Amino acid sequence: MATLESKVPPGPLADKWRKHKADIKLVNPANKRKYEIIVVGAGLAGSSAASSLADLGYKVKSFVFHDSPRRAHSIAAQGGINAAKNYQNDGDSVHRLFYDTIKGGDYRSREANVHRLAEVSVNIIDQCVAQGVPFAREYGGLLANRSFGGAQVSRTFYARGQTGQQLLLGAYSALMRTVGQGTVELHTQSEMLDLVVVGGQAKGIIVRDLVTGAIERHAADAVILATGGYGNVFNLSTYARGSNATAIWRAYKRGACLANPCYTQIHPTCIPVSGEYQSKLTLMSESLRNDGRIWVPKKKEDSGKAPGSIPEGERDYYLERMYPAFGNLCPRDIASRAAKRVCDEGRGVGTSGLGVYLDFSDAINRLGENSVRERYGNLFDIYHEITAESAYQQPMRIFPAVHYTMGGLWVDYNLMSNVPGLFVLGEANFSDHGANRLGASALMQGLADGYFVIPYTIGDYLAGQKPGSRPSVDAPEFKAAEENVRSMTSHFLGIKGKQPVSHFHKRLGKIMWELCGMARTKAGLERALREIPALREEFWASVNVPGSAADLNQSLEQAGRVADFIELGELLCRDALTREESCGGHFREEHQHPDGECKRDDEKFGHVAAWEYQGKDQVPLRNTEALNYESVKMSVRNYK
Amino acid sequence: MSAATTTKNFSVTLRVWRQAGTKQAGRFVEYAAKDLDPNMSFLEMLDVVNDELTLKGDEPIAFAHDCREGICGTCSCTINGKPHGPGKGIATCQLYMRSFREGDLITVEPFRAEAFPVVKDLVTDRSAFDKIQQAGGFITARAGSAPEANAAPVPKPDADLAMDAATCIGCGACVAACKNASAMLFVAAKVSHLGLLPQGQAERDRRVLAMAHTMDELGFGNCTNQYECSAACPKLISHDFIARMNRDYLTASVRSVFKVESASSGGGAG
Ligand SMILES: Cc1cc2nc3c(=O)[nH]c(=O)nc-3n(C[C@H](O)[C@H](O)[C@H](O)COP(=O)(O)OP(=O)(O)OC[C@H]3O[C@@H](n4cnc5c(N)ncnc54)[C@H](O)[C@@H]3O)c2cc1C
Numbered sequence: 001m002a003t004l005e006s007k008v009p010p011g012p013l014a015d016k017w018r019k020h021k022a023d024i025k026l027v028n029p030a031n032k033r034k035y036e037i038i039v040v041g042a043g044l045a046g047s048s049a050a051s052s053l054a055d056l057g058y059k060v061k062s063f064v065f066h067d068s069p070r071r072a073h074s075i076a077a078q079g080g081i082n083a084a085k086n087y088q089n090d091g092d093s094v095h096r097l098f099y100d101t102i103k104g105g106d107y108r109s110r111e112a113n114v115h116r117l118a119e120v121s122v123n124i125i126d127q128c129v130a131q132g133v134p135f136a137r138e139y140g141g142l143l144a145n146r147s148f149g150g151a152q153v154s155r156t157f158y159a160r161g162q163t164g165q166q167l168l169l170g171a172y173s174a175l176m177r178t179v180g181q182g183t184v185e186l187h188t189q190s191e192m193l194d195l196v197v198v199g200g201q202a203k204g205i206i207v208r209d210l211v212t213g214a215i216e217r218h219a220a221d222a223v224i225l226a227t228g229g230y231g232n233v234f235n236l237s238t239y240a241r242g243s244n245a246t247a248i249w250r251a252y253k254r255g256a257c258l259a260n261p262c263y264t265q266i267h268p269t270c271i272p273v274s275g276e277y278q279s280k281l282t283l284m285s286e287s288l289r290n291d292g293r294i295w296v297p298k299k300k301e302d303s304g305k306a307p308g309s310i311p312e313g314e315r316d317y318y319l320e321r322m323y324p325a326f327g328n329l330c331p332r333d334i335a336s337r338a339a340k341r342v343c344d345e346g347r348g349v350g351t352s353g354l355g356v357y358l359d360f361s362d363a364i365n366r367l368g369e370n371s372v373r374e375r376y377g378n379l380f381d382i383y384h385e386i387t388a389e390s391a392y393q394q395p396m397r398i399f400p401a402v403h404y405t406m407g408g409l410w411v412d413y414n415l416m417s418n419v420p421g422l423f424v425l426g427e428a429n430f431s432d433h434g435a436n437r438l439g440a441s442a443l444m445q446g447l448a449d450g451y452f453v454i455p456y457t458i459g460d461y462l463a464g465q466k467p468g469s470r471p472s473v474d475a476p477e478f479k480a481a482e483e484n485v486r487s488m489t490s491h492f493l494g495i496k497g498k499q500p501v502s503h504f505h506k507r508l509g510k511i512m513w514e515l516c517g518m519a520r521t522k523a524g525l526e527r528a529l530r531e532i533p534a535l536r537e538e539f540w541a542s543v544n545v546p547g548s549a550a551d552l553n554q555s556l557e558q559a560g561r562v563a564d565f566i567e568l569g570e571l572l573c574r575d576a577l578t579r580e581e582s583c584g585g586h587f588r589e590e591h592q593h594p595d596g597e598c599k600r601d602d603e604k605f606g607h608v609a610a611w612e613y614q615g616k617d618q619v620p621l622r623n624t625e626a627l628n629y630e631s632v633k634m635s636v637r638n639y640k
Numbered sequence: 641m642s643a644a645t646t647t648k649n650f651s652v653t654l655r656v657w658r659q660a661g662t663k664q665a666g667r668f669v670e671y672a673a674k675d676l677d678p679n680m681s682f683l684e685m686l687d688v689v690n691d692e693l694t695l696k697g698d699e700p701i702a703f704a705h706d707c708r709e710g711i712c713g714t715c716s717c718t719i720n721g722k723p724h725g726p727g728k729g730i731a732t733c734q735l736y737m738r739s740f741r742e743g744d745l746i747t748v749e750p751f752r753a754e755a756f757p758v759v760k761d762l763v764t765d766r767s768a769f770d771k772i773q774q775a776g777g778f779i780t781a782r783a784g785s786a787p788e789a790n791a792a793p794v795p796k797p798d799a800d801l802a803m804d805a806a807t808c809i810g811c812g813a814c815v816a817a818c819k820n821a822s823a824m825l826f827v828a829a830k831v832s833h834l835g836l837l838p839q840g841q842a843e844r845d846r847r848v849l850a851m852a853h854t855m856d857e858l859g860f861g862n863c864t865n866q867y868e869c870s871a872a873c874p875k876l877i878s879h880d881f882i883a884r885m886n887r888d889y890l891t892a893s894v895r896s897v898f899k900v901e902s903a904s905s906g907g908g909a910g
């Protein structure tokens with residue numbers, strides 16, 4: 001059984017981080033260059049970590065499967081990044097951001113981590129501006145803000161609808177600077193396929209060069225995974241197609257606990273599915289909910305009619321009706337479930353009936369089409385490209401889609417997993433968002449972890465490792481891990497079955513979406529736990545992976561990722577079945593208040609569930625970490 | 641109201657560049673793509689064709705893609721002779737089959753440029769762009785050293801113009817569209833983005849000189865002001881930035897001749 005020690009420092013909440021930084025062990029500057037750190041992933045979390053650690057003097061190796069670090073999935077974030085700057089003088093503070101995040105997460109995150117996140121949020125904005133991130137500004141030249149869901153203050157910083165792009169390009173430029181200086185060694189198109197654990201500690205990785213097919217061993221004093229979220233387990237999602245869970249899943253199989261996998265976020269405003277060929281779903285930024293009003297017809301019979309022909313009195317602005325205080329800006333999980341419910345009632349719109357309207361006509365009347373274009377023009381353009389419809393003339397049709405995963409590898413306050421020497425940053429870890437993430441807080445967390453947390457906390461571990469003590473890549477553990485990768489690769493190529501990899505990914509996605517999506521039931525999850533293992537067997541018996549292992553082979557890459565998704569999907573359902581309560585993005589039909597809201601069970605489930613691998617075909621072990629709230633009181637979320 | 645504006649499925653013929661590796665010779669191969677929904681994206685069409693090839697025992701067509709929403713800059717096909725295809729201001733992944741008609745012959749090739757060698761089929765190696773960035777495409781600001789963000793206001797027009805330049809997705813369409821295979825628009829966009837901001841001033845001269853020299857070294861051609869680059873750019877980045885960069889380059893060159901540099905200035909990437 002794994003030991004899950006949160007290592008939350010003692011003392012008052014607001015002093016913990018400051019005190020911890022003062023108490024933490026330091027590595028002597030002359031010794032830093034003797035330590036090598038592997039950073040897998042160069043999204044916001046990975047690139048900010050790699051450049052910051054290199055600037056401190058460590059030797060860093062950065063690995064990405066992309067052809068350039070600038071292509072990480074972080075690039076696609078649209079809406080913005082939160083920070084408790086209180087530039088708007090509207091009552092924001094570190095405490096309020098902390099509180100909103102804890103509440104938004106439905107009291108399932110670790111209090112001390114969230115407070116630290118809110119504290120360093122202000123430094124992130126300073127850092128990004130210094131790097132040249134062109135945030136939106138007011139006429140006076142000062143930084144502008146907008147509001148986002150789950151908050152009643154305006155604390156979101158943004159760069160048009162491309163905030164993730166600009167933040168990532170900032171972090172990427174720092175990474176390129178350090179690569180140019182020779183302090184970071186960059187390995188692009190290199191996919192980590194195994195974690196090497198020596199003497200119980202993470203000391204290296206096995207990677208496949210995706211262009212030449214070469215399998216390589218890399219040793220280090222510590223390994224950082226910043227490999228993003230696992231939402232593509234649902235196949236269709238707002239993630240980039242290449243986003244995958246392989247790094248964290250292989251680490252899980254080497255002993256790292258995977259926490260709360262069932263906490264997945266379904267975003268309310270995405271463009272609905274149009275056909276079987278669909279490969280991804282496109283997000284329409286949450287910022288649209290600032291000015292767009294969500295509605296469906298009051299009467300089922302009207303759902304097929306042109307929206308313009310439905311009079312005002314026959315429309316149901318259901319979020320405004322149900323949540324008058326937050327209205328269209330209520331948190332994502334709540335907005336998504338509400339959309340599902342009205343569609344289940346037969347009031348959904350569009351050919352599939354799986355859609356609701358997001359209507360800008362009021363905003364256009366109030367502000368004029370030009371102002372609306374200035375705010376959201378690029379989003380309206382994207383919508384037009386995909387659907388061939390103009391949102392200036394008729395309401396958008398939107399529907400929820402998988403968007404983010406709150407679960408991830410378990411980490412302590414230092415962001416270290418239960419495998420010493422293995423650190424996990426960004427979306428790949430579980431710590432800060434509880435059961436539901438608020439908008440504009442993933443970018444904040446990724447950069448907090450990389451720029452401001454790991455540079456301190458990794459020292460605490462490295463100070464205990466003798467310089468030069470890292471194992472050689474000839475150690476038997478490296479050999480065994482390499483063998484593991486090689487045998488998996490040759491196995492895939494040898495099956496020569498009847499179906500392409502995509503066939504299995506689609507089927508897995510359907511099971512997950514139907515049985516473990518926005519609403520989950522005991523019977524449904526039990527069914528999923530029968531169907532997924534059967535799918536896994538079929539996959540290994542009849543997948544067709546053409547080509548060879550000695551060059552660029554996208555089918556082979558995809559096969560490994562889908563194999564992992566199938567196993568992870570099973571764990572996700574198991575976690576959802578075991579968590580007999582509803583909280584945030586995890587909604588169990590059996591556990592709801594009469595008004596349809598989540599019914600938590602703090603007594604029985606006020607904890608983190610961290611799953612531990614027990615070997616092939618063995619039921620994994622469910623460890624728990626109790627969540628102790630010292631400063632806030634766990635209460636029922638209320639957005640009314 | 642229905643989702644689709646065009647409704648009837650149709651078929652096209654693809655003429656696709658197949659090349660097993662950088663050193664092997666490539667050639668065009670024709671494939672039939674049948675029963676296509678007009679609401680499919682171009683890349684989804686390739687997915688379907690690839691699944692069919694796999695089932696027939698052929699190797700699928702390798703193509704680069706990731707976000708599929710026009711922001712990561714990974715996708716990079718030249719379609720009917722145009723980088724990213726017939727649309728304006730979009731990347732390959734944002735092209736939908738409704739732009740084509742029954743019976744069309746569609747030629748699909750990789751971005752062509754000496755500095756972007758073909759890796760396989762439609763995939764090219766664009767790491768030269770990263771190298772240009774390493775030379776100077778940054779503002780040196782170590783984590784922890786930044787001043788308060790609102791301490792230096794940035795006039796909104798400058799911030800907006802910097803953002804226009806910063807929207808570059810690094811796809812390389814500008815290079816592929818240029819008959820000289822010049823990377824000027826790419827470099828000019830980065831130089832302008834950082835040079836327009838007060839934070840970018842300290843390294844302004846060094847940046848433009850280092851990036852321009854690295855661009856030349858990597859085998860990109862010269863800019864002869866044809867502006868095919870802007871026309872092919874999925875973000876429609878203006879060629880005005882090239883003129884801006886030329887001014888910056890000139891000033892920096894002149895200044896560097898007269899500037900006395902401290903012998904101990906060291907550091908930084910070169
Ligand atoms: C469409 C969209 C819009 C969003 N908008 C917002 C927003 O407005 N605000 C907000 O706060 N959040 C937003 N998010 C969420 C946010 O963008 C992500 O959670 C965040 O960017 C994740 O960053 P990351 O650094 O953890 O991982 P990623 O950016 O996903 O990076 C993962 C990295 O890991 C590498 N990698 C992965 N596996 C391997 C492997 N096995 N071997 C080698 N390398 C590997 C990849 O190459 C990549 O470099 C949005 C998400 C989506 C999908």
Ligand code: FES
Pocket residue numbers: 704705706707708709710711712713714715731732733734809
């Ligand atoms: S796939 Fe990302 S820009 Fe086209």
